[in-house]
Amino acid sequence: MGEDRTSTQVVVVGAGPVGLMLAGELRLAGADVVVLEKLTTPTTESRASTLHARTMEILDSRGLLEPLGAVPNERGGHFGGIPLDLTLPGRHPGQWKVLQTRLEELLGRWAQDLGADVRRGHELTGLTVTGDHAEAEVRLPDGTTAFFRALCIVGCDGEDSTVRNLGGFDFPGADATRDMLRADVAGIDIPNRRFERLEGGLAIAARRPDGVTRVMVHEFGALPRTAQPGFADVAETWKRVTGEDIGAGTPLWVNSFGDASRQAARYRDHRLFLAGDAAHQQMPIGGQALNLGLQDAVNLGWKLAAQVQRRGPDGLLDSYHSERHAVGQRVLSNIRAQALLLLGPAEVEPVRQVLAELAAGSENVRAHLAGMISGLDIRHDVGPGRHPLLGRRLPHADITTAGPAAGSTATGSTAALLRGGRGVLLLLPGDEARREALRTLAAPWSDLVRTVTATSVSEDLAAPGTGALLVRPDGHVVWADTGDTELTTALNRWFGQPSRAAGAPAAHRAPAPARAPVAPTAQIPARIPAQTPVQTPAPAKKKRRTDMSRLTGKTALVTGSSRGMGRATALRLAQEGALVAVHYTANREAAEEVVALIEKDGGRAFTVRAELGVPGDVHELFLGLESGLRERTGTTDLDILVNNAGVMGGVKPEDTTPETFDRLFAVNAKAPFFLVQRALRNMPDGGRIINITSGLTRCANPDEIAYAMTKGAVDQLALHFAKYLGPRNITINSVAPGITRNDNPVFGIPEAVEQMAQLSAFNRVGEPEDVADVVAFLATDEARWITGSFVDATGGTLLG
Structure with missing residues (x-):
């Protein structure tokens, strides 16, 4: 294995548009890259020929529109063959006709001009991944074998991806019909x-x-x-x-x-990555497939470059999967709908007619479909804050900026600000003292983030009350100067520790202690889950970690989370980085207090109201849930469901009425079943379901027979659903608390608490946080091998 070995930082497999776009992005960010392509010459087939508005914006932000030349533009497109006006606010509305061969030629020249090493006639035949590198075994044009060693390997090699197959990526979905x-x-x-x-x-x-x-x-x-x-x-x-x-x-x-529809369960596995059709297979309807892949590449490029150069913050690469998997899932869903409308039998004609009427008669419907197809409506979960631009792409607008010479200005577009592939801190017209303070805060990151002072902006970018925007290299806004979070928090999250101390000249950088040289394995460990935890010391009692990493990019619904164990669970999941829907029945103030506590701690949450155990309960809950998720993430994906809401019985067997019995079962057993059933429509593969049951299903209390029956039913729900959901890698488990402190007056009586404490092996009653920590663990990837389980969280009460 020592015949011919080439070392680089990243190997990209596939020299189609996606692979070449990624290679250019990596080089723009300073990473070394070798592109391996099995074809000896570029293909003459133009399978794709449509670029949408968001992709045109990306090409503009890299200075590639001018060399592309004049291309035909059509404002009208379609959704499943139904005519649709694709015009939306922006500089490149509609769709643009660019043959794939022309695009490959343009991107190939750009990537190679930036220094990408493109090797044609190099066919991947084997992959080896170790703790400190990945190695590609390659067949050369003369039939001999060579080896390419890198920190990471990315498969951009199409729907029959060799990287995906050799890497063992799960690729669930449906075959073509x-x-x-x-x-x-x-x-x-x-x-x-x-x-x-x-x-x-x-x-x-x-x-x-x-x-x-x-x-x-x-x-x-x-x-x-x-x-x-x-x-x-x-x-x-x-x-x-x-x-x-x-x-x-x-x-x-x-x-x-x-019309096959498949999506990789993970876009990243350790040192291997997938992008474009290697990550998702779909019918090429409406030209979305090529655009989806190019946008994968632009999302991944700067993040991967930061990681292989040992400056990427913890969890940055995980955001590639969490962001792009969600976008891909949504695109595949709309393509399946379009395939049915286009290729379905005569029975779909009434649906086509209704949709055509909606698209023509409702601007909201038209704009929604146009935004989905164009990619202009994408909104990533980038952290706390309520600004309308957070997570969205920076609007392409006219802007006048202050020049280097006193009194000088320059006029251009926001797209030009991103040409260098760095982040941008855009200081909008406003209070100069505030702008100077932000300049000072951002100065240590000047190698990675360019600070631009605007003297005027067009209406496309005007945002009342906004003094500044922080923009990632891929054009997405990750911070707005509205007082929600500190600028340094966002800079650290997206760009890592500063490369020099505040006030130090760029030519005399002083690396911070945390940035001392480290081995490559310190940045990309030997084996990690999709969501990488930041390692911190074990917390002291009642002190919760706030690393916001293990569940970053995830969404969670916790029923009954305005108080007690539900409240503690909502706070805990948010501390791990999840966007949490705080459900309540009647106490809105208590739920809003939970949201306020989460946001104060730097997390994200919103309230959702529904009374459980009554007709229409699940429908009402999911109306509010999906609205809140769509507003904050651009999707309705729900990664984690915690069925916590419940009612106690406290009624002796002889006093239990049919009405009491039915109410207990409606809230405690029926609602969780139908919540799970409904949530599975929103839950991606790999989701988590945790049901709060009770230790009373394992020990006797005659005053709670009916209640214990309901919780026993929920235990069975987990057991049997686990088998059903296994193929989707969704886990479902039961967590059984024992005596846990709540707002019951009995916990205010010291003698009663002392008596209850004796039932636990730890000689104390449980705290809500004790249960919340167990739930948080089961929600992470670390619990991926646990399903259908009864987790005793009684503090040893069941030991006897």
């Missing part, structure tokens, strides 16, 4: 067709300026082909569907694509 034939054909003269649904199938024809016609056809009821079609297959199907004969044409290339 329909397909569409596609060909570029010269020498034919047929009418243009735009998503024409005929009696026998769907037909699309578009004649290009060079005289070549792209045809696509689907025959209703036809099963997917097991092999790539020939042109005769395309011509015969076209004739059956349209009645037109294109058999005399000259095919330039032919292929087919199906």
